[in-house]
Amino acid sequence: MKAVFQSVQDFSSEELMLLDDLITFRKLKKGDFLLKENQVCNEIVFIEKGILRSFFVNHKGEEITNCFAFENEFMASFASFITKETAEENIQALADTELQVLDRKALERLYKFSFNWQEAGRKMTELEFVNLQKRMVSFQKLSATQRYEELYQNHQKYLQLIPLQYLASYLGITPRHLSRIRKAVV
Amino acid sequence: MKAVFQSVQDFSSEELMLLDDLITFRKLKKGDFLLKENQVCNEIVFIEKGILRSFFVNHKGEEITNCFAFENEFMASFASFITKETAEENIQALADTELQVLDRKALERLYKFSFNWQEAGRKMTELEFVNLQKRMVSFQKLSATQRYEELYQNHQKYLQLIPLQYLASYLGITPRHLSRIRKAVV
DNA sequence: TTTTTTTTAGGACATTTGTCCAGTAAAATA
DNA sequence: TATTTTACTGGACAAATGTCCTAAAAAAAA
Numbered sequence: 001m002k003a004v005f006q007s008v009q010d011f012s013s014e015e016l017m018l019l020d021d022l023i024t025f026r027k028l029k030k031g032d033f034l035l036k037e038n039q040v041c042n043e044i045v046f047i048e049k050g051i052l053r054s055f056f057v058n059h060k061g062e063e064i065t066n067c068f069a070f071e072n073e074f075m076a077s078f079a080s081f082i083t084k085e086t087a088e089e090n091i092q093a094l095a096d097t098e099l100q101v102l103d104r105k106a107l108e109r110l111y112k113f114s115f116n117w118q119e120a121g122r123k124m125t126e127l128e129f130v131n132l133q134k135r136m137v138s139f140q141k142l143s144a145t146q147r148y149e150e151l152y153q154n155h156q157k158y159l160q161l162i163p164l165q166y167l168a169s170y171l172g173i174t175p176r177h178l179s180r181i182r183k184a185v186v
Numbered sequence: 187m188k189a190v191f192q193s194v195q196d197f198s199s200e201e202l203m204l205l206d207d208l209i210t211f212r213k214l215k216k217g218d219f220l221l222k223e224n225q226v227c228n229e230i231v232f233i234e235k236g237i238l239r240s241f242f243v244n245h246k247g248e249e250i251t252n253c254f255a256f257e258n259e260f261m262a263s264f265a266s267f268i269t270k271e272t273a274e275e276n277i278q279a280l281a282d283t284e285l286q287v288l289d290r291k292a293l294e295r296l297y298k299f300s301f302n303w304q305e306a307g308r309k310m311t312e313l314e315f316v317n318l319q320k321r322m323v324s325f326q327k328l329s330a331t332q333r334y335e336e337l338y339q340n341h342q343k344y345l346q347l348i349p350l351q352y353l354a355s356y357l358g359i360t361p362r363h364l365s366r367i368r369k370a371v372v
Numbered sequence: 373t374t375t376t377t378t379t380t381a382g383g384a385c386a387t388t389t390g391t392c393c394a395g396t397a398a399a400a401t402a
Numbered sequence: 403t404a405t406t407t408t409a410c411t412g413g414a415c416a417a418a419t420g421t422c423c424t425a426a427a428a429a430a431a432a
Contacts, residue, residue, distance in 0.1 A: 056323070066323070066326070078316075079315075118305055129315045129318065130269060136321065141242065141244050141250060144418085163379070164379075175380075176420070176421075177419055180382080182381090330388085349408095350410065351409070359390090360389075362391075362392095362412080363388085363390070366412080
């Protein structure tokens with residue numbers, strides 16, 4: 001986590017030591033939940049090892065995958081973390097996972113501690129926004145087949161590590177249709 | 187614009203005066219462009235009066251509406267503004283529009299000026315993120331008909347002020363299909 | 373390893389959505 | 403106001419995608 005923060009901001013060793021003090025660690029077994037819907041998300045995690053999946057459940061009881069996070073990436077219900085309202089999504093480990101955890105109080109302490117932390121927080125939020133926007137645009141601009149092809153070109157990792165049923169809803173389609181697309185593309 | 191910033195942060199009169207000095211004004215006629223694709227977006231605007239539409243053009247040459255902004259709302263190609271890369275979208279006035287403009291240099295001056303501005307920037311970015319996330323979720327969770335119904339219930343304004351062809355692509359469907367949905371819903 | 377459970381592929385058919393188009397309504401322009 | 407342009411609706415058909423289901427493959431559990 002430290003390295004990612006350093007990549008967006010030039011921190012003093014004092015600022016970084018504070019971070020070290022505030023980070024805690026946690027392990028999840030495959031299938032364990034980091035967050036369940038209707039809970040307030042009070043922590044942001046950074047994945048040292050493993051994979052997390054965020055999903056919500058629609059009115060038919062189907063799981064709709066919102067996003068995945070891999071090693072060296074952050075995960076949270078950012079909407080819940082930001083608004084302090086309950087989350088609509090669940091976050092579950094797709095494999096045994098090791099996490100660095102920064103909870104709300106820790107983050108608030110960083111923000112209060114220095115201008116640098118405040119600025120880093122803004123920059124990181126901006127980057128999350130840009131990522132989300134890219135995903136949004138891909139939904140409006142591309143067909144399901146094109147979204148799969150993009151994944152196939154640029155995120156081979158997803159195809160290797162994630163069960164297809166989860167990828168399907170991530171792409172906004174049913175597993176039946178993903179199967180059709182894969183047959184046509186490969 | 188000032189009122190919106192004040193709603194997220196407790197500013198001193200000095201901080202607010204600086205904002206006053208940095209804001210500039212601009213008017214657009216209906217049809218005028220605020221930004222064209224392949225330009226870098228270097229300003230964030232706040233709408234005093236009028237409506238803006240952001241859209242990009244897909245590989246078939248069709249205009250896909252990304253979002254709308256009404257009075258008392260901000261607009262920009264945030265992705266381009268943040269990354270300083272060229273924008274993929276165009277921003278056009280759907281009606282005669284009066285704007286407050288904050289350009290990149292002005293915003294940087296605010297951010298440098300005080301902790302409060304830095305924090306306000308983070309909070310505003312967070313709110314933009316949450317809004318975008320809601321829209322993303324509606325695309326994954328709802329059918330086109332449900333998205334239209336939600337608009338019908340909660341954003342009557344959109345239906346009154348925005349040509350249906352633009353609403354269609356905003357909802358992720360063709361005008362032909364929107365016409366079908368409207369007939370079924372009303 | 374054997375058994376059980378879960379995941380994936382794909383057939384058959386239904387529904388949704390898109391494409392192309394023409395007629396009408398509405399808006400912009402002369 | 404008259405004329406021209408643009409926007410909206412809806413028919414007919416095509417393509418994309420979903421639903422339901424079964425069998426095979428893969429993974430997990432016994």
